[in-house]
Amino acid sequence: MHNQKIVKINKNNISLALKSASFPVLAASLVHVVGDIGILDDLPKPKMAMLGEVQGYLSEEEKALIETVALPLLEEYFLGNRQKDLYVPSDQDMHKIMNYVVGTDVSEDYVPMMLEELNLGLSEDKVNVEPLDVKDNSQFSVLIIGAGMSGILMGIKLAERGIPFKIYEKNNSVGGTWTENRYPGCRVDIANHFYSYSFEENHQWSEYFSKQPELEEYFQKCFTKYQLAEITQFNTEVSSMTFNDSSNMWTVQSKSDGQEYGEVFNLVISCVGQLNQPKLPEIHGLDLFDGGIFHSARWPEDNHILGKKVAVIGSGASAFQIVPAIADDCKELTVFQRSAPWMFPNPDYHREVEEGKKWLLENLPGYSRWYRFLLFWPGSDQLLDSLFVDPDWQGGDTSINETNDQMREIFTDAILAQLQDESLAEKVIPNYPPFGKRMLQDNGAWLQSLQKNNVKLVTDEIQEITHAGISTKDHLSEFDTIILATGFKAQEFFSSMLVDGGSGYFHEQYGDSPQSYLGITFDTLPNFFSTYGPGTNLAHAGSIIFNSECQVRYICSVIDHMILNNLKSLKVKKDTVKTYQEKLEARLEQMVWQHPKVSSWYQNSQGKVVTTSPWRLVEYWRWTKNFQPSDYEF
Numbered sequence: 001m002h003n004q005k006i007v008k009i010n011k012n013n014i015s016l017a018l019k020s021a022s023f024p025v026l027a028a029s030l031v032h033v034v035g036d037i038g039i040l041d042d043l044p045k046p047k048m049a050m051l052g053e054v055q056g057y058l059s060e061e062e063k064a065l066i067e068t069v070a071l072p073l074l075e076e077y078f079l080g081n082r083q084k085d086l087y088v089p090s091d092q093d094m095h096k097i098m099n100y101v102v103g104t105d106v107s108e109d110y111v112p113m114m115l116e117e118l119n120l121g122l123s124e125d126k127v128n129v130e131p132l133d134v135k136d137n138s139q140f141s142v143l144i145i146g147a148g149m150s151g152i153l154m155g156i157k158l159a160e161r162g163i164p165f166k167i168y169e170k171n172n173s174v175g176g177t178w179t180e181n182r183y184p185g186c187r188v189d190i191a192n193h194f195y196s197y198s199f200e201e202n203h204q205w206s207e208y209f210s211k212q213p214e215l216e217e218y219f220q221k222c223f224t225k226y227q228l229a230e231i232t233q234f235n236t237e238v239s240s241m242t243f244n245d246s247s248n249m250w251t252v253q254s255k256s257d258g259q260e261y262g263e264v265f266n267l268v269i270s271c272v273g274q275l276n277q278p279k280l281p282e283i284h285g286l287d288l289f290d291g292g293i294f295h296s297a298r299w300p301e302d303n304h305i306l307g308k309k310v311a312v313i314g315s316g317a318s319a320f321q322i323v324p325a326i327a328d329d330c331k332e333l334t335v336f337q338r339s340a341p342w343m344f345p346n347p348d349y350h351r352e353v354e355e356g357k358k359w360l361l362e363n364l365p366g367y368s369r370w371y372r373f374l375l376f377w378p379g380s381d382q383l384l385d386s387l388f389v390d391p392d393w394q395g396g397d398t399s400i401n402e403t404n405d406q407m408r409e410i411f412t413d414a415i416l417a418q419l420q421d422e423s424l425a426e427k428v429i430p431n432y433p434p435f436g437k438r439m440l441q442d443n444g445a446w447l448q449s450l451q452k453n454n455v456k457l458v459t460d461e462i463q464e465i466t467h468a469g470i471s472t473k474d475h476l477s478e479f480d481t482i483i484l485a486t487g488f489k490a491q492e493f494f495s496s497m498l499v500d501g502g503s504g505y506f507h508e509q510y511g512d513s514p515q516s517y518l519g520i521t522f523d524t525l526p527n528f529f530s531t532y533g534p535g536t537n538l539a540h541a542g543s544i545i546f547n548s549e550c551q552v553r554y555i556c557s558v559i560d561h562m563i564l565n566n567l568k569s570l571k572v573k574k575d576t577v578k579t580y581q582e583k584l585e586a587r588l589e590q591m592v593w594q595h596p597k598v599s600s601w602y603q604n605s606q607g608k609v610v611t612t613s614p615w616r617l618v619e620y621w622r623w624t625k626n627f628q629p630s631d632y633e634f
């Protein structure tokens with residue numbers, strides 16, 4: 001009964017839906033229902049917002065009180081004569097509601113950003129841009145490379161402005177990450193009601209952290225809704241591109257159906273992502289193995305798991321999802337781990353969204369936006385301060401400061417509480433500071449799997465792969481299947497194509513140490529922009545979609561400037577890049593991700609972090625909102 005789909009609005013169903021409410025969010029929504037912020041004064045106040053805690057630590061009595069106030073108001077609203085328009089309070093009152101929902105003072109710095117994210121129709125800073133007031137853009141041509149989350153977003157925003165563009169996508173469908181990673185168990189590890197475009201809500205996510213097919217479907221739906229199909233060329237892989245100084249155009253070479261094509265564009269936007277090119281491990285004998293061997297992002301159609309002896313190489317984010325999903329199907333499963341992952345306790349990780357919650361998200365005014373805000377706030381910048389290394393810290397090299405050490409204790413206890421066999425502790429408790437690598441979501445599934453009778457965790461170094469299996473120092477284990485959960489060539493930006501802005505190939509100039517401005521633009525590449533570029537991955541905070549929205553808005557501002565001023569070419573100044581890089585590198589030097597005990601895909605071959613952002617979301621939001629023409633030469 002509790003989880004039946006709500007089709008009819010009646011007293012009983014409203015009451016049922018409230019059972020799955022987040023009560024701080026419900027209270028915020030009441031402001032829109034009654035049109036009066038004063039209602040919050042009479043309701044219990046949430047204590048604080050924490051990742052994974054959507055009830056603000058309200059007691060059962062306090063939640064019951066909110067429910068008692070809400071029920072008759074919602075009955076009147078839904079069953080009586082309700083106003084059609086959403087009541088939107090003043091900016092000042094919105095700030096008060098923010099403070100209420102997360103139980104703390106949301107600093108003034110964040111308010112404009114949060115108002116934009118909330119997008120309740122009040123803010124001047126709308127995400128959606130006005131179409132450009134230019135009569136003829138037809139001479140301006142843009143190529144977007146990639147139709148993943150970022151390429152689709154870029155396309156939506158260029159289309160809104162009436163700027164002509166094409167999308168080239170190497171695959172035969174959209175979704176990028178969410179179409180290529182089809183391994184069992186693949187899902188988001190950022191809450192889905194936040195991992196979605198700010199302007200394109202989905203109230204029907206079936207799980208709080210939905211699986212790959214649902215993500216793929218979401219992006220496909222957005223692609224279709226915004227009519228991007230006609231301007232997208234699938235099965236078209238960009239192989240190289242060169243900028244011509246005299247024509248101020250990019251000549252782009254691509255391959256499609258075995259044919260080579262060349263086309264010219266004013267401007268190129270790379271949306272190829274950081275995690276698109278699989279990285280194979282450098283292990284001798286990889287090509288000798290007689291059984292099935294494949295990368296996690298190239299999961300085969302035919303079954304290599306059922307009843308088989310399977311090895312998983314790696315224990316990062318993909319392995320962490322694969323192992324629990326396949327453990328019961330394998331005859332034997334062996335996980336080869338180089339370093340153990342830190343995990344964040346999260347009981348909702350595999351949990352379904354209650355039908356009542358979906359109904360509230362869909363129907364109750366403001367509910368979905370305030371719920372998103374409640375997920376966003378604790379998942380945004382709160383953690384960042386604790387990720388700086390305290391130079392005076394005396395607590396050893398497995399933590400970086402006092403808070404980090406406390407976190408270490410909490411996470412360690414959570415691991416120990418799950419172990420039946422304590423001898424496993426040495427293998428599964430990481431020996432580097434928490435948050436040094438991507439934190440994984442712990443609902444117990446990982447350690448439960450590792451403790452199954454048919455599952456083994458090996459921490460000895462792999463020596464080689466033979467035709468029969470994997471050998472470590474003193475043991476050869478035979479396998480039918482080897483899964484390479486070894487990540488992506490994240491540090492080699494634009495590695496799927498040769499990019500020459502007139503001064504040589506990007507990868508030859510930079511190697512794995514790219515220099516950019518905001519991770520969006522490069523002083524060697526005129527008329528070229530990137531989403532999810534260097535230093536823009538998020539490890540301290542929420543969804544990559546947030547950063548992509550910032551980048552897309554910035555790129556749109558630059559294009560506006562070019563078109564309105566009839567500029568043929570523009571390139572960010574060397575000094576702008578230099579100043580930004582110095583600031584970026586100085587900040588990263590102080591952070592946990594560059595700690596000597598940490599080795600991760602955030603780092604390049606010299607151990608420097610090149611993929612990940614050390615900035616507060618609000619800083620990055622502000623910088624990308626304020627395009628400065630003086631940063632560019634024309």
Ligand SMILES: Cc1cc2nc3c(=O)[nH]c(=O)nc-3n(C[C@H](O)[C@H](O)[C@H](O)COP(=O)(O)OP(=O)(O)OC[C@H]3O[C@@H](n4cnc5c(N)ncnc54)[C@H](O)[C@@H]3O)c2cc1C
Pocket residue numbers: 145146147148149150151168169170171174175176177178181186187188189190195236237238239271272273274275276318496497531532542543544545
């Ligand atoms: C398994 C997995 C789980 C993840 N989970 C999360 C998560 O929970 N939260 C989160 O915030 N992020 C997560 N990420 C990061 C994820 O990559 C981003 O959130 C987001 O999907 C990136 O979108 P994108 O469009 O920038 O890149 P991608 O999704 O990688 O898309 C790039 C597109 O470019 C195309 N392309 C590449 N090269 C060429 C070329 N030369 N020519 C033509 N087309 C080309 C590719 O085919 C692809 O379609 C995850 C990544 C992986 C791999």
